[in-house]
Amino acid sequence: GEDEDSQEFLKTGSKWIGKRVRRMILDDDGNEIGYGKGVILSWLPASISDFRNEITGELAALYRIHFDEVSINNIRHLSSEMGFEDLEEFEVELAVRQYNEIEDPLSWYECRKENETPLQIAKMFEVEVDALVTVNKEEYPGLLRNSKLKDRTWLMIPPLHSTKRRKKLSSVRPERHQDQSAAETSAGGFGNEENAKECNSVEYKKFSRRTRKMEKNDLHF
Missing domain, CATH: 3.10.350.10 (LysM domain)
Incomplete structure (x- = not known):
C-alpha cells in the first residue's frame, strides 16, 4: 500500500485536533529521561489509512503530533530538531491524559x-x-x-x-461534603485501559518508530 507519509492528513474532522499531548521518553531500562510536548494538528482516518494495528490487524486512524518542546536529560532541543510522531487513538488518549495530569491538574x-x-x-x-x-x-x-x-x-x-x-475554579482543594448524592447506575470508563497499559509498557520506552524528522518548513507554531 501507499506509505502513510505520502497520504494527505486532514486538519479537521476529529475531536483530537488542537489537543496538547505529553510523551515520556524512557531509556532501555525503563527510566524516564525526558519528555516531548506538542499539539495534534492533523489526522488520517482509518477509512483512507493503510496503517494496521499490530494486535488486531485492522486498519487504524493515525493522529500526527507536532512537537514544540522536547527535553532529554534536561537538555532542550531546538524546534527544527523536534520532528513529529503519528499515534493511534488509544495512544493519543493516554498522551492527552499525561499532558493534562502534569500540566493542568484536577x-x-x-x-x-x-x-x-x-x-x-x-x-x-x-x-x-x-x-x-x-x-x-x-x-x-x-x-x-x-x-x-x-x-x-x-x-x-x-x-x-x-x-x-x-x-x-478555586485553587484550594475544598473539604468534601457528606450529604452528596448521585444515581445508582455505574458510569462507564474513559478510554481503552487495556490499550493504554500496552502503550505505557511498550510504546513509551522510546519515541514510536513512526517518528520522523520534521523539515523546517513543516513547522506551524
Whole structure:
C-alpha cells in the first residue's frame, strides 16, 4: 500500500485536533529521561489509512503530533530538531491524559443550585462529560451524565488545556461534603485501559518508530 507519509492528513474532522499531548521518553531500562510536548494538528482516518494495528490487524486512524518542546536529560532541543510522531487513538488518549495530569491538574467545583447535572457542568467548563463522570465515579459509583445533584455537591473537573476553566475554579482543594448524592447506575470508563497499559509498557520506552524528522518548513507554531 501507499506509505502513510505520502497520504494527505486532514486538519479537521476529529475531536483530537488542537489537543496538547505529553510523551515520556524512557531509556532501555525503563527510566524516564525526558519528555516531548506538542499539539495534534492533523489526522488520517482509518477509512483512507493503510496503517494496521499490530494486535488486531485492522486498519487504524493515525493522529500526527507536532512537537514544540522536547527535553532529554534536561537538555532542550531546538524546534527544527523536534520532528513529529503519528499515534493511534488509544495512544493519543493516554498522551492527552499525561499532558493534562502534569500540566493542568484536577480542580474542584461546588454545585450552586439544586439539580445541576454533570452534562450541564461539563458544558459550562468546556470539558468532555464522559471524562467528568469518570473522574468522579469513585466518589459517586452511580453517577451518570444526567444525574441530578444536590446543592453544594463537590465535583472534580477533569484537566483540559483551558484558561477559562482555571479562572472559574478555586485553587484550594475544598473539604468534601457528606450529604452528596448521585444515581445508582455505574458510569462507564474513559478510554481503552487495556490499550493504554500496552502503550505505557511498550510504546513509551522510546519515541514510536513512526517518528520522523520534521523539515523546517513543516513547522506551524
